[in-house]
Amino acid sequence: MSKRKIAVVESAPPVERDGRPPVEAIRAAAFAQFAERGYPVVTVRDIMKACGLTQGALYNHFKSKDELLHDIIASTQAELERVCQQAVAGAGNDPRARLAAFVRAYVVRHCRLRVEALVANREISWLDADRIGDIRRSRRAIREIVVGILSEGVEKGVFDPPQIDGKRDLKALAMALLDQWTHVSMWYAPGGRLSEEQMARLYAETALRAVGAKA
Amino acid sequence: MSKRKIAVVESAPPVERDGRPPVEAIRAAAFAQFAERGYPVVTVRDIMKACGLTQGALYNHFKSKDELLHDIIASTQAELERVCQQAVAGAGNDPRARLAAFVRAYVVRHCRLRVEALVANREISWLDADRIGDIRRSRRAIREIVVGILSEGVEKGVFDPPQIDGKRDLKALAMALLDQWTHVSMWYAPGGRLSEEQMARLYAETALRAVGAKA
DNA sequence: ACCCCACCTGAACGACTGTTCACTTTGCCG
DNA sequence: CGGCAAAGTGAACAGTCGTTCAGGTGGGGT
Numbered sequence: 107m108s109k110r111k112i113a114v115v116e117s118a119p120p121v122e123r124d125g126r127p128p129v130e131a132i133r134a135a136a137f138a139q140f141a142e143r144g145y146p147v148v149t150v151r152d153i154m155k156a157c158g159l160t161q162g163a164l165y166n167h168f169k170s171k172d173e174l175l176h177d178i179i180a181s182t183q184a185e186l187e188r189v190c191q192q193a194v195a196g197a198g199n200d201p202r203a204r205l206a207a208f209v210r211a212y213v214v215r216h217c218r219l220r221v222e223a224l225v226a227n228r229e230i231s232w233l234d235a236d237r238i239g240d241i242r243r244s245r246r247a248i249r250e251i252v253v254g255i256l257s258e259g260v261e262k263g264v265f266d267p268p269q270i271d272g273k274r275d276l277k278a279l280a281m282a283l284l285d286q287w288t289h290v291s292m293w294y295a296p297g298g299r300l301s302e303e304q305m306a307r308l309y310a311e312t313a314l315r316a317v318g319a320k321a
Numbered sequence: 322m323s324k325r326k327i328a329v330v331e332s333a334p335p336v337e338r339d340g341r342p343p344v345e346a347i348r349a350a351a352f353a354q355f356a357e358r359g360y361p362v363v364t365v366r367d368i369m370k371a372c373g374l375t376q377g378a379l380y381n382h383f384k385s386k387d388e389l390l391h392d393i394i395a396s397t398q399a400e401l402e403r404v405c406q407q408a409v410a411g412a413g414n415d416p417r418a419r420l421a422a423f424v425r426a427y428v429v430r431h432c433r434l435r436v437e438a439l440v441a442n443r444e445i446s447w448l449d450a451d452r453i454g455d456i457r458r459s460r461r462a463i464r465e466i467v468v469g470i471l472s473e474g475v476e477k478g479v480f481d482p483p484q485i486d487g488k489r490d491l492k493a494l495a496m497a498l499l500d501q502w503t504h505v506s507m508w509y510a511p512g513g514r515l516s517e518e519q520m521a522r523l524y525a526e527t528a529l530r531a532v533g534a535k536a
Numbered sequence: 537a538c539c540c541c542a543c544c545t546g547a548a549c550g551a552c553t554g555t556t557c558a559c560t561t562t563g564c565c566g
Numbered sequence: 567c568g569g570c571a572a573a574g575t576g577a578a579c580a581g582t583c584g585t586t587c588a589g590g591t592g593g594g595g596t
Contacts, residue, residue: 128543144446146361150584162586163544171584231359268526270519278515278523281508286501293496300493304485308493311483316527343573365554377556378574386554 129167131157133178141221145175145229175229176237182219182226183244189215190248194255201259202319208255209287209310216291217302223291252280256317266318283313344382346372348393356436360390360444390444391452397434397441398459404430405463409470416474417534423470424502424525431506432517438506467495471532481533498528 126134135156139148150171151161168174193211197204216223230241256276259265267274287309294305341349350371354363365386366376383389408426412419431438445456471491474480482489502524509520 144361146359149582160545161584162546165585166543268523268530270515270523270526275515275523278520279527282501282505282524282527285504285507286497289500289504290497292500300485300490305493308483308485308490309497311485312494312497312531315483315530315533318530364552375575376554377576380555381573
């Protein structure tokens with residue numbers, strides 16, 4: 107009698123953790139909270155409460171709060187790199203088409219997964235130096251794709267980027283453009299005046315003009 | 322005898338607080354620390370130690386850590402707004418010249434005062450809602466200057482910005498451009514390959530192309 | 537029936553936080 | 567000199583933080 111389970115009291119509380127395994131629920135909750143309030147002010151207790159667990163349960167799935175952040179950033183970043191590579195790979199040989207395809211993929215992804223992108227771009231600095239390395243490397247790789255497209259376009263004579271004192275700085279230009287595309291995730295709002303699609307076209311068009319693409 | 326002052330022990334420690342009044346020293350230290358490590362992880366003790374004082378002394382000059390942040394952000398933002406207004410005011414009537422002058426002023430300032438710009442742009446979110454209002458207003462005002470230049474240029478027929486589905490969204494375009502100019506402060510490094518001057522020209526040229534300025 | 541093991545709980549730990557305050561020091565006034 | 571206000575000190579306070587850990591819980595294999 108004493109051990110009888112009272113069904114009503116079992117009380118799965120009205121929290122988020124649907125059918126997903128707890129690791130995924132924690133990841134999702136962490137993304138949302140980090141994006142909204144920033145890594146250092148989000149407590150382990152906050153994250154775990156958001157998925158209906160208590161503080162201690164985190165450490166069954168992650169070694170530390172630091173490792174949790176690295177885990178979600180690294181997976182996002184790896185996926186982004188993959189998407190970028192795939193976009194240019196399937197875009198033929200014309201640098202103009204390759205650039206447009208890259209911008210489209212990059213911008214659409216930053217609109218659709220804005221929460222993840224926000225965290226991955228804004229919260230890296232909290233990781234300790236050794237965990238930061240591979241993410242920096244991935245970012246560099248993505249920038250190199252852009253620089254590659256630009257210099258290819260210059261060689262083939264279809265791009266004519268701005269010259270400063272007679273010299274072109276394609277790396278600086280690539281940085282300026284990537285900044286622009288990345289920070290879409292900071293102000294794009296789904297349901298706003300522009301759709302993902304339209305954002306992608308706006309940025310692609312702007313980029314082609316900036317690099318002096320010839321008709 | 323017992324009260325005799327021992328000159329050698331008086332020991333002004335080798336800290337930063339030069340001749341400046343302490344309020345200014347605190348502001349400067351706060352800027353540097355917030356820029357490097359972010360508001361929430363910088364402690365009051367950190368800031369005060371950086372200018373050779375102890376925790377408690379902060380509260381002789383500021384009501385709280387929050388007020389200190391608001392103080393330094395608000396003054397930076399007000400100064401920026403002034404610089405922008407002045408730049409376009411002295412640039413004649415041609416929208417192309419006005420846009421170029423704006424970009425130059427904005428980018429040069431974000432290179433030269435990168436630390437201040439970084440803090441002002443990255444750390445606002447820590448302020449409570451009522452302190453945030455006036456800063457948001459100032460940002461909007463700056464954006465309106467850009468939108469004004471763009472629509473003026475379209476009216477006069479000297480700009481031809483990208484159209485998405487037959488419509489121009491000048492506000493979105495202004496936002497995209499401002500993002501780009503603002504985030505200069507996140508990667509510009511004095512002594513790097515490009516000078517402030519060259520950065521300004523690169524961004525001005527890129528912007529004129531993006532809005533479709535006619536020769 | 538049993539135990540096992542993965543999972544979770546929640547109190548406890550030590551470290552650190554922003555802020556306060558009684559007290560001392562400093563520089564300037566007459 | 568005396569005195570006064572402005573400014574600085576550092577211990578103390580009440581919280582909160584990330585992390586640990588002894589114990590509880592429940593479902594599956596045998």
